[in-house]
Amino acid sequence: xxxxxxxxxxxxxxxxxxxxxxxxxxxxxxxxxxxxxxxxxxxxxxxxxxxxxxxxxxxxxxxxxxxxxxxxxxxxxxxxxxxxxxxxxxxxxxxxxxxxxxxxxxxxxxxxxxxxxxxxxxxxxxxxxxxxxxxxxxxxxxxxxxxxxxxxxxxxxxxxxxxxxxxxxxxxxxxxxxxxxxxxxxxxxxxxxxxxxxxxxxxxxxxxxxxxxxxxxxxxx
Numbered sequence: 705x706x707x708x709x710x711x712x713x714x715x716x717x718x719x720x721x722x723x724x725x726x727x728x729x730x731x732x733x734x735x736x737x738x739x740x741x742x743x744x745x746x747x748x749x750x751x752x753x754x755x756x757x758x759x760x761x762x763x764x765x766x767x768x769x770x771x772x773x774x775x776x777x778x779x780x781x782x783x784x785x786x787x788x789x790x791x792x793x794x795x796x797x798x799x800x801x802x803x804x805x806x807x808x809x810x811x812x813x814x815x816x817x818x819x820x821x822x823x824x825x826x827x828x829x830x831x832x833x834x835x836x837x838x839x840x841x842x843x844x845x846x847x848x849x850x851x852x853x854x855x856x857x858x859x860x861x862x863x864x865x866x867x868x869x870x871x872x873x874x875x876x877x878x879x880x881x882x883x884x885x886x887x888x889x890x891x892x893x894x895x896x897x898x899x900x901x902x903x904x905x906x907x908x909x910x911x912x913x914x915x916x917x918x919x920x921x922x923x924x925x
Contacts, residue, residue: 718771720830724837725770726758728806729778732841733761735805736781740798745787753781765877769884770841777844780851792860799856806842810835811904818908835904839897847889850876 734756737748748754753761766777788794813834820828848854848865850873859866872879883889909915 720833721771721837724830724833725767727834728809728838728841729761729763729767729770730756730758731805731809732802732845733778733781735801736783736798739801740781740783740794743788743794743798745784747784747787748781751782765881769881770837772884777841777852795860796857799853799860802853803842803845806838806845807900810838810842810900811907813838814901814904814908815911818905818912818914822912822914835901836897839900839904840893843893843896843900844889847893849880849883852880 733753737753741748741754761778761781763777763779766779769777783798785791785795813831817828817831817835820831845852846854846857848858850869855869859869869876
């Protein structure tokens with residue numbers, strides 16, 4: 705795994721990574737809860753998920769995967785789609801809210817990274833980690849494998865897929881672990897992540913008028 709941006713052998717890396725992970729999962733799940741609540745579903749509020757407290761959204765295995773593979777998940781927000789005026793549209797909006805929030809945080813992190821880099825501050829690297837973690841979390845959750853957000857979107861767009869998911873759901877978590885451990889998903893996900901990060905960096909360079917490449921920031925930019 706030497707090609708990843710960070711290594712667990714580095715205490716400094718862990719110090720940078722853990723706060724970025726907590727930020728990413730908190731905003732991801734809050735976005736799910738908030739959108740569902742705004743669509744008329746009281747369930748997230750009743751269960752205390754309308755919060756940015758990372759402990760409320762913490763999932764042990766999902767967080768471990770985020771640290772190890774830069775891909776993972778948080779504790780899912782329970783919703784009740786019967787409250788939505790349009791179940792299909794509501795489910796899709798709620799499902800996409802988490803990844804979209806992560807991409808927004810990633811861009812904010814990249815923008816601040818560029819800003820602090822431009823003024824020569826060492827704090828810039830933490831914002832780079834924020835961008836990397838959020839892009840990884842957002843992209844990973846769009847994979848159409850239960851219980852990830854992408855599977856909810858896919859089954860709403862193609863209802864027949866739901867029956868397939870019902871058959872594999874009990875094996876879904878094992879399938880995800882196998883895919884992460886074996887690296888099957890590494891190439892396509894890294895390609896997507898790199899494309900998103902490079903696109904964000906291109907915009908930041910234009911906005912902040914940066915024409916030199918930062919040193920030691922990994923393969924993304």
